[in-house]
Amino acid sequence: MSTVDLVIKGAQLPDGKTADICIQGESIIDVTASFKGESVTTIDAKGCVVLPGLVDLHTHLREPGREDAETVLSGSKAGAKGGFTALSAMANTSPVADTAGVVEQVYRLGQEAGLLDVFPIGAVTQGLKGETLSEIGAMADSVARVRVFSDDGNCVSDPLVMRRALEYIKKFGGVIAQHAQDPRMTIGSQMNEGEVSARLGLKGWPAVAEEAIIARDVLLADHVQSRLHICHLTTAGGVEIIRWAKARGINVTAEVTPHHLLLTDDLASSYDPIFKVNPPLRTESDVHALREALADGTIDIVATDHAPHPLEAKECEWQEAAFGMLGLETALSIVQMTMVNSGLMSWQQVAERMSHKPASIGGYEHQGQRIEKGSFANLVVINPTKMWRVDRDLVLSNSSNTPYHGHELPGVVEHTIFKGTQTLINGQISQGGGK
Amino acid sequence: MSVALSAPDIKRALTRISHEILEKNQGASSIVLLGIPTRGAHLAQRIASIISEIEGVEISCGTLDITLFRDDLRLRAPKAIMPTTIPPSGVENRDVILVDDVLFSGRTIRSALDALGEIGRPRTVQLAALVDRGHRELPIKADFVGKNLPTSKSQSVRVLLSEIDGRDEVSIEGEAN
Amino acid sequence: MRHLLSIADLSKIEAISILDTANELARVSDGAVKKLPTLRGRTIVNLFAEDSTRTRISFEAAAKRLSADVINFSAKGSSVSKGESLKDTAMTLQAMGADAVVIRHSASGAAQRLADSQWMSGSVVNAGDGTHEHPSQALLDAFTIRKHLGLGKSDLEGLSVAIVGDVLHSRVARSNVLLLAKLGAKVTLVAPPTLLPVGVESWPASVSYDFDSVIPFVDVVMMLRVQQERMTEMYFPNAREYSRYFGLNSDRMKSMKPGAIVMHPGPMNRGLEISAEVADSSRSVITEQVTNGVSVRMAILYVLLTGGSLEAGGN
Numbered sequence: 005m006s007t008v009d010l011v012i013k014g015a016q017l018p019d020g021k022t023a024d025i026c027i028q029g030e031s032i033i034d035v036t037a038s039f040k041g042e043s044v045t046t047i048d049a050k051g052c053v054v055l056p057g058l059v060d061l062h063t064h065l066r067e068p069g070r071e072d073a074e075t076v077l078s079g080s081k082a083g084a085k086g087g088f089t090a091l092s093a094m095a096n097t098s099p100v101a102d103t104a105g106v107v108e109q110v111y112r113l114g115q116e117a118g119l120l121d122v123f124p125i126g127a128v129t130q131g132l133k134g135e136t137l138s139e140i141g142a143m144a145d146s147v148a149r150v151r152v153f154s155d156d157g158n159c160v161s162d163p164l165v166m167r168r169a170l171e172y173i174k175k176f177g178g179v180i181a182q183h184a185q186d187p188r189m190t191i192g193s194q195m196n197e198g199e200v201s202a203r204l205g206l207k208g209w210p211a212v213a214e215e216a217i218i219a220r221d222v223l224l225a226d227h228v229q230s231r232l233h234i235c236h237l238t239t240a241g242g243v244e245i246i247r248w249a250k251a252r253g254i255n256v257t258a259e260v261t262p263h264h265l266l267l268t269d270d271l272a273s274s275y276d277p278i279f280k281v282n283p284p285l286r287t288e289s290d291v292h293a294l295r296e297a298l299a300d301g302t303i304d305i306v307a308t309d310h311a312p313h314p315l316e317a318k319e320c321e322w323q324e325a326a327f328g329m330l331g332l333e334t335a336l337s338i339v340q341m342t343m344v345n346s347g348l349m350s351w352q353q354v355a356e357r358m359s360h361k362p363a364s365i366g367g368y369e370h371q372g373q374r375i376e377k378g379s380f381a382n383l384v385v386i387n388p389t390k391m392w393r394v395d396r397d398l399v400l401s402n403s404s405n406t407p408y409h410g411h412e413l414p415g416v417v418e419h420t421i422f423k424g425t426q427t428l429i430n431g432q433i434s435q436g437g438g439k
Numbered sequence: 440m441s442v443a444l445s446a447p448d449i450k451r452a453l454t455r456i457s458h459e460i461l462e463k464n465q466g467a468s469s470i471v472l473l474g475i476p477t478r479g480a481h482l483a484q485r486i487a488s489i490i491s492e493i494e495g496v497e498i499s500c501g502t503l504d505i506t507l508f509r510d511d512l513r514l515r516a517p518k519a520i521m522p523t524t525i526p527p528s529g530v531e532n533r534d535v536i537l538v539d540d541v542l543f544s545g546r547t548i549r550s551a552l553d554a555l556g557e558i559g560r561p562r563t564v565q566l567a568a569l570v571d572r573g574h575r576e577l578p579i580k581a582d583f584v585g586k587n588l589p590t591s592k593s594q595s596v597r598v599l600l601s602e603i604d605g606r607d608e609v610s611i612e613g614e615a616n
Numbered sequence: 617m618r619h620l621l622s623i624a625d626l627s628k629i630e631a632i633s634i635l636d637t638a639n640e641l642a643r644v645s646d647g648a649v650k651k652l653p654t655l656r657g658r659t660i661v662n663l664f665a666e667d668s669t670r671t672r673i674s675f676e677a678a679a680k681r682l683s684a685d686v687i688n689f690s691a692k693g694s695s696v697s698k699g700e701s702l703k704d705t706a707m708t709l710q711a712m713g714a715d716a717v718v719i720r721h722s723a724s725g726a727a728q729r730l731a732d733s734q735w736m737s738g739s740v741v742n743a744g745d746g747t748h749e750h751p752s753q754a755l756l757d758a759f760t761i762r763k764h765l766g767l768g769k770s771d772l773e774g775l776s777v778a779i780v781g782d783v784l785h786s787r788v789a790r791s792n793v794l795l796l797a798k799l800g801a802k803v804t805l806v807a808p809p810t811l812l813p814v815g816v817e818s819w820p821a822s823v824s825y826d827f828d829s830v831i832p833f834v835d836v837v838m839m840l841r842v843q844q845e846r847m848t849e850m851y852f853p854n855a856r857e858y859s860r861y862f863g864l865n866s867d868r869m870k871s872m873k874p875g876a877i878v879m880h881p882g883p884m885n886r887g888l889e890i891s892a893e894v895a896d897s898s899r900s901v902i903t904e905q906v907t908n909g910v911s912v913r914m915a916i917l918y919v920l921l922t923g924g925s926l927e928a929g930g931n
């Protein structure tokens with residue numbers, strides 16, 4: 005046997021079996037019980053789990069417009085550090101990604117960074133205003149081949165606009181990713197409406213404002229026979245609606261963020277806006293419903309909703325602060341803690357929810373492939389028995405708004421491999437990584 | 440711990456102070472006793488009743504809380520504020536006798552003088568203390584003293600009065616050095 | 617006790633000792649003494665990022681009677697309302713050597729942000745934060761109730777209090793519910809369902825939508841201000857209908873218990889939540905609330921700026 009480029013030795017595959025993975029160029033050329041040949045590079049992965057490279061369907065990279073908060077490059081580094089080989093750049097940049105020009109720019113920046121695939125998401129409506137459709141077709145036909153469209157940050161609240169968007173994307177098999185938030189019911193809303201908001205005197209954000217839009221949109225998707233994706237589901241009621249819709253055969257998928265799998269609204273009691281996020285943190289019973297739904301597949305995927313903000317946007321009064329928290333570098337640890345260590349999910353299911361399924365929803369053909377001969381070598385090697393301490397001063401993102409500062413989390417991402425190249429080596433971004 | 444004054448000692452001391460007050464002020468007609476809470480207030484009451492027994496007249500007696508006038512509030516835990524009650528006669532042009540249990544640094548008395556200054560202008564202000572333990576930090580001296588007790592700074596003087604503590608006794612705690 | 621941010625942070629004993637201290641301070645200031653040297657050399661900043669002349673004046677009078685130096689960093693036109701961040705303002709106050717900051721702010725939690733941050737080291741007194749709390753108002757209300765109906769007791773055990781009106785947006789209501797319940801009073805919130813927060817079930821108070829059924833049984837009727845803009849936000853149809861069901865007029869006042877009192881934190885909308893006859897009646901203790909405000913705020917500043925916890929009596 006000739007010398008191969010890279011071998012990952014002794015890692016546990018998602019199905020629990022241990023194997024050596026041989027990589028040549030961009031591809032996996034063999035998965036074997038015991039590799040005996042020569043290799044240029046060998047990763048000793050004993051005790052580690054190897055998963056297909058993680059795919060995030062919901063990332064705010066802030067470029068163009070807010071490069072102080074994040075750039076495509078800094079976000080790519082944060083992604084590689086967190087085990088991702090693909091990100092989906094949300095459209096709420098400045099200018100908004102509502103034309104082929106902007107999505108191509110973001111796509112090109114991703115390629116230049118070279119640490120992972122950056123797939124731009126196109127805006128559903130011009131300027132995210134919810135009034136008229138953006139150039140959806142041109143974005144789909146651009147170099148960026150956009151398939152996912154979202155006004156995220158805003159809800160496509162006009163039912164007629166939503167209907168038209170759902171119909172229009174059928175032309176090329178796209179999907180509308182809805183940020184479900186009834187705007188009238190959430191004017192000035194600050195946090196989940198309930199006991200905690202009543203006590204803190206912060207304007208409530210009722211669960212029904214989210215659920216009413218989800219209910220409407222699954223019915224619309226059914227009516228026009230199109231494909232709908234619900235961003236960041238947060239309520240037990242929303243889970244019930246998705247479960248009902250799936251049982252009816254409606255073509256809907258749903259995501260949950262790592263933070264909604266762990267954090268609850270009582271954290272607002274500190275009035276520290278690090279916990280201010282859209283949609284808001286909900287209650288303990290919502291968290292339990294979300295975990296169960298992710299485990300049983302009602303919720304299809306985990307997506308980070310990574311939302312970087314500069315320090316001054318969080319060092320202020322709660323009601324003045326920006327919504328959002330970092331997610332890329334901690335996502336896998338939070339999922340391991342809440343879903344795997346709790347026994348709710350296997351690593352195989354993690355691979356499904358964080359790689360295979362998001363890639364298939366987004367139509368990312370080279371991503372989310374099985375770990376087998378012939379697949380693209382997009383992989384992540386994690387040590388699930390190691391603990392690490394989150395330090396906001398050490399994150400690779402340009403921003404530091406992580407809600408987990410000081411927390412001990414399980415699971416360390418040791419290596420990330422993007423199309424055969426190591427982008428993360430022993431927890432360090434490879435400067436030579438990327439092409 | 441050693442007992443410095445027994446109950447009979449205290450009684451004798453207060454009787455002597457009462458006589459001295461009468462002597463110095465040539466009778467009881469102009470005097471107003473103001474006790475500094477908590478124990479000074481009870482001592483003032485006792486002196487007032489001894490004097491009124493001797494003289495056969497009612498003696499003006501009140502309390503003067505000095506908590507809000509202390510100069511060390513920044514350093515100590517806040518104390519509950521005790522009542523200040525000025526007898527109807529007032530203090531204007533009277534001979535005010537401040538009464539406290541222990542005279543030590545003199546800071547309490549300085550605060551009392553400040554508090555008194557806010558209330559009116561007595562003709563004279565005099566000071567009676569059951570115990571003078573020394574270690575003055577200010578130029579203040581008592582006019583009437585029950586007993587001079589030489590102590591070291593590390594020691595503490597404990598005054599028990601039957602009205603609060605169930606019995607009368609003055610003791611010194613801690614080692615002299 | 618270092619800050620006063622929320623009634624929830626106070627124990628019953630601490631609350632009562634503030635009221636007792638206020639009582640003694642009221643007696644002192646009622647007498648000849650107008651000014652106490654207690655806080656001489658200390659600097660207190662009134663940081664009012666929201667207009668409230670009456671609360672500011674009350675805190676200012678309290679601080680001055682205790683001989684503190686007072687700096688007013690007040691309302692409209694100040695840097696706080698011009699978008700200077702709370703952090704920058706706090707750092708300015710720190711540089712000025714503020715021993716305490718009395719903060720009024722339109723954002724819920726602003727006082728706690730100031731206290732929890734490393735931006736300044738002084739004590740923080742919450743003088744009203746958004747729709748969260750207004751602890752000094754609740755303390756002066758409890759002080760006023762105790763004075764009128766306390767029968768010499770230190771707490772309010774056995775008393776019934778109705779809090780009527782816009783509970784949803786009221787920081788006065790939030791602080792009062794917590795404090796009155798802590799002191800043993802039975803609290804009933806009376807409001808249209810639109811003006812009660814979702815989650816009110818968890819408060820130590822019962823709820824009624826029917827003012828008339830509550831009014832004959834309470835010792836205190838505490839009216840809350842209703843802001844005009846609530847009408848345009850559809851919390852109720854119009855002022856007339858609101859007054860009819862939730863306003864306190866002379867007719868309703870007739871069904872009150874003998875000796876029961878009427879309170880209002882001010883400023884009042886005469887004719888909307890309270891009629892002029894009621895506001896000026898012998899049951900009304902509204903002007904006395906203002907007077908008591910100064911003593912209670914003196915007590916708060918005394919307790920906070922002399923450090924440590926209140927120890928009982930003795931020398």
Ligand SMILES: [Zn+2]
Nearest residue numbers: 156157183235
């Ligand atoms: Zn969103």
